[in-house]
Amino acid sequence: MKKAKVGIIGTVGVPAKYGGFETLAQQLVLKLSKQLDLTVYSSSKSYTKAERVDNWEGAKIKYIPLKANGIQSILYDILSMIHAMIFCEVLLILGVSGCIFLPFVKLFSNNRVIVNLDGLEWRRAKWDGWIKKFLIFSERMAIKYADEVITDNAGLQDYVTEHYGVKSCLIEYGADHVAPVKTIAKDAEEYPFLKAAYAFKVCRIEPENNIHIVLAAFQKMSRLPLVIVGNWAHSAYGRQLLAAYGNHPNLHLLSPIYEPTELNKLRSNCTVYIHGHSAGGTNPSLVEAMYLGLPIIAYDVIYNRVTTEFSAPYFQSKEDLIAQLLKLNDFELKELGQSMKAIADRRYTWNYIADKYKQTILNQLPVTTPITYSPITQVRQSKIIN
Numbered sequence: 583m584k585k586a587k588v589g590i591i592g593t594v595g596v597p598a599k600y601g602g603f604e605t606l607a608q609q610l611v612l613k614l615s616k617q618l619d620l621t622v623y624s625s626s627k628s629y630t631k632a633e634r635v636d637n638w639e640g641a642k643i644k645y646i647p648l649k650a651n652g653i654q655s656i657l658y659d660i661l662s663m664i665h666a667m668i669f670c671e672v673l674l675i676l677g678v679s680g681c682i683f684l685p686f687v688k689l690f691s692n693n694r695v696i697v698n699l700d701g702l703e704w705r706r707a708k709w710d711g712w713i714k715k716f717l718i719f720s721e722r723m724a725i726k727y728a729d730e731v732i733t734d735n736a737g738l739q740d741y742v743t744e745h746y747g748v749k750s751c752l753i754e755y756g757a758d759h760v761a762p763v764k765t766i767a768k769d770a771e772e773y774p775f776l777k778a779a780y781a782f783k784v785c786r787i788e789p790e791n792n793i794h795i796v797l798a799a800f801q802k803m804s805r806l807p808l809v810i811v812g813n814w815a816h817s818a819y820g821r822q823l824l825a826a827y828g829n830h831p832n833l834h835l836l837s838p839i840y841e842p843t844e845l846n847k848l849r850s851n852c853t854v855y856i857h858g859h860s861a862g863g864t865n866p867s868l869v870e871a872m873y874l875g876l877p878i879i880a881y882d883v884i885y886n887r888v889t890t891e892f893s894a895p896y897f898q899s900k901e902d903l904i905a906q907l908l909k910l911n912d913f914e915l916k917e918l919g920q921s922m923k924a925i926a927d928r929r930y931t932w933n934y935i936a937d938k939y940k941q942t943i944l945n946q947l948p949v950t951t952p953i954t955y956s957p958i959t960q961v962r963q964s965k966i967i968n
Contacts, residue, residue, distance in 0.1 A: 585619040589666030592676035594650040595624025602866035603676045613936035615640030623662035625650040655679040667691045672943050678720040684727035694946035697728040735863030737884035754864045756932035757873035762850035780807040782852035787812040787820035792858035797827045799903040809834040850874045864889050869930040875923035877915040879906050893921050
């Protein structure tokens with residue numbers, strides 16, 4: 583049976599070495615490459631010549647000679663779309679950066695287009711002026727010209743319905759690619775905080791992740807150290823926080839850790855996980871922490887409430903976070919972790935998520951009914967042919 587040709591557009595590439603969309607693309611390849619003819623568009627700027635391959639786990643890899651992030655992401659996505667218009671039937675676009683090109687895709691091809699909105703990118707504090715206006719316009723183009731819009735959170739789904747009158751397809755995010763890691767004696771030599779209770783957070787160091795609130799709260803919480811892994815040097819915001827809090831004995835501000843086992847060594851052994859994200863939809867780091875069975879205190883926005891099924895403690899200020907930390911005892915922490923794990927097992931597994939993507943893709947293809955012939959018809963046809 584002929585497999586549907588699908589181009590996955592908008593990620594750095596596979597194998598994943600960056601973030602959430604890359605993990606999504608990787609898992610779709612691992613779960614669906616035997617059922618779909620997949621092409622993943624990847625950035626040659628992020629893979630060395632030795633790392634580049636023509637095929638990975640059954641998917642074709644097409645390298646684009648631009649960065650997949652920042653201002654270059656617009657042209658990166660557009661070039662990926664142009665190639666996919668020729669070689670693919672369905673364009674699965676992750677994010678809206680290049681969606682200004684969708685009117686041309688629909689004008690000059692019969693390709694079906696599926697767009698995952700990736701939260702409300704224009705709401706992020708780091709964007710202002712013309713960039714924010716551009717992202718709002720790109721979002722409008724995505725919703726107007728996509729044949730199917732995917733949202734990864736019920737709160738975001740409601741936004742799309744209310745603002746655009748469009749019913750989007752809800753597909754969340756998987757987390758069962760993460761696993762707990764037991765520590766050994768030498769780990770505590772490298773990371774002394776592993777010897778006792780500690781709180782943990784991993785994120786990009788951006789204002790909408792509310793690191794300033796979390797750091798201010800834990801500066802007052804001398805009995806519970808905080809470990810944050812993030813890209814502190816990437817922005818003025820991060821550098822200012824590092825300068826202000828980097829020497830505090832209770833705070834451990836670590837550089838990015840991209841190796842999954844190393845990251846999970848620190849993450850899976852924490853006493854409580856602090857999730858400060860306030861923008862976007864279903865956040866990958868949140869569902870991963872849930873799947874690890876970590877007790878979670880989350881920033882109080884609808885996206886986080888929906889993801890955790892309104893079952894976690896929430897905060898919006900330094901005072902809120904301190905109060906929530908002081909209320910939790912060992913028994914409550916254990917119950918909270920078990921509750922988060924039960925939700926993740928039910929909703930955030932990759933087999934379930936990949937199957938929903940597959941069905942969404944196949945729903946975009948024309949239904950072809952095979953022609954069947956009765957024995958009489960077959961005899962008549964053979965006479966005509968002969």
